Amino acid sequence: MRAAHPMLTFAVRRLVAMVLVLFAISVLTFLIFQVIPDGDPALRLAGKFATPQEIKDVRIQWGFNQPIWVQYLRMMEQIFTGKVISYTQQVNVVRQIGEDLPATISLTVGASVLWLIAGVALGVVGALLARRGRVARAADRLLGAVAMTGISMPAFLLGDLLLFYLGFKLHVFPLGGYVPLTEDPVGWLTHMILPWISVTVLFAGFYSRVLRASILDTMGESYVATARAKGISPRRVMVSHVLRNSLLPIVSLWGLDFAAVLGGGALLTETVFNLKGVGQYAAESTQRLDIPPIMVITMLTAFLVVVLSTVTDLVQAALDPRVRLR
Amino acid sequence: MGAGARVAAGRPAPEAGAAQPGAGTLLDVRDLRVGFHGGARGVVRAVDGVSFSLRRGEALAIVGESGSGKSAMALSLSGLTCEAGADVQGAVEFEGVDLLAAGERRLRRVRGAGIATVFQDPMSALNPVQRIGAQIAEQVLAHEPLSKAAAAARAVQALRAAGVPEPERRARSYPHELSGGLRQRAMIAMALSCSPRLLVADEPTTALDVTVQAQILAELARLRAETGMAVILVTHDLGVVAGFADRVLVMYCGQIVEQGSVSEIFEDPQHPYTWGLLGSIARMEGERPRRLPAIDGVPPSPARPPAGCRFHPRCPHAMPACKAPVELRDRVGGGRLDRCVLEVERKRALRTRSGAIGL
16 A cells, blocks of 8 residues: 555544544533532522522523433534523624634734743843853853743733733833724734733743753754864854754744633733733633533644644744754 | 775884974974863863874874763864853964964964864764855865866865765765765765875764774875875774874863874883773783773863872772872883883883783
8 A cells, every 4th residue: 555645644643633622622621611619500500599490490591401412412513613602691692702803913923933032132241251251151141040030920920020010100001901003003013012012921931941952962062173173253152053953942832822822821920911811701701600611712722822823833844954843 | 995904004113203304394383272261160271281293194093982082182273162252371383383373364264274173972063054065175276276066066076086086976965965984975075086195084984884984084084195294083993093094182170191203102101090001901812801991080171180190099090109200201211201100120021911001
């Protein structure tokens, strides 16, 4: 039998993986909400002052009395036909997420570019400083401390501090909210800058440490000594031999983080800045124990992670000839 | 034709270099010291006062155990240990210019074009994400005003000269697509692409299969004969030295313990450490020992070298005089140097072990 084209094998493998991941994550999420205390959706739907009979009616009307796997299948059917309705607000969840996505996309695209640039810059500077004299090494340690502070800074604290000083006191930026790019580009920008900074601080510190370690590792590689022995400029050694290789792990990291934030992963930041994005919707739905939006957002995130990891694998394969797509 | 025969054919007689009029000195190393910062142990002197010189076209072998400082010494010649954070002192005069005092730009012009380096492990010495041809062309472009196409053509030419089959195809390959032997040939092609006057080969065959080792050495010998470049071959294996080098420099714990022509070192070695090295070569002729003899003990740490002759704690012939500093000087006559206080005639008696030389 002739071997299939490697690209086709790769695509099929990833599609199968995606189906399996979506199935697993949806079952798991669904089951969690079956067992958590106070999670009975009929109680919420019937309202605070409902009689036992009303609750029973709601249970029958929404199908909560049916076997659990029937409920799961019905939920899946509704999700994939786009007819899923939230329990507490009774709005179409897919339509709601569609309305929330522009804010989250704005946050993700802007912040991911910023945190990549800041993380790479800080990582390179740190690695260069670490190889110099005493004063430079002290500066590198200071950078490390700053990065650690950024990594461990809670989003709600940093966001609130930014809002309080730059928004409330100095009136440089608006006090949260989202303005669509299509309506008012300048307003969009001023509303997005603080959320971008907030997410960037969170990620750039981590990226800078990963890259710094990767650069220092690569500098010890024998092929970097070969590059130096060729008589090319130190800048060229650094860019086309050291950085070219040490950036490879950053690519994968970036793809997965991008997917997580796009799937509503920055829920704290979105909530603090009242961006009304997918993350904020996820946070609010969790507070209300509203299962349908949580199911949809969790599956959306899982879907995005699988897609983006496929994309980063393709990029990796393009950047590193040793990588075989499987 | 065997590889050994090719080596012999390609190698000029050891005396030829000296007799050539105007051959001149290519490299003059004086009192080279290389120290690495070893944390709590302070500075580790990997190389401690090494001096030697090299004529144009000469092949010099630097021999010693792991940790003897031979690699650190060889890499310091073109300032490569300096950038790795080593403290390098002394003088390395290449074509009349002291490279240790030279600036970065000057050094860069020498690297690759004047002194080329081939590293030990061809598996890791090539950039994994760049094509072989591009890596060679990068060096050519750094030294010569050529177009990219001309540099690429030069890379193919260099690969062909280094005995790489299908050089056009191999130039487009990535390192992981090549065998170890081919990669080392690619490294040699890169080293020779700018016609250097000196090739420093740091254990170029250690990471290769034995059969490939012989091919690579034969290739180096042939290329040396063709180009007339000088070669410094760093190795821990005296066996590969015999067919290749004109002169041998034996290093132990950061110092030269003996220096002489190949025939002097193999037939009349002066330092017991050299005897030990010679005694541990597997022999094809004569009585074979049940076990290959080894030198007892372990090399001392260069951070705390023994006083006097650094080999004396491991030397079965050590005397009280060995604990005092021993000078590297000519004790036999004829310009060869050693660092052993034993009388020459006594050495000749002591080193004979069942018809061969041993410790």
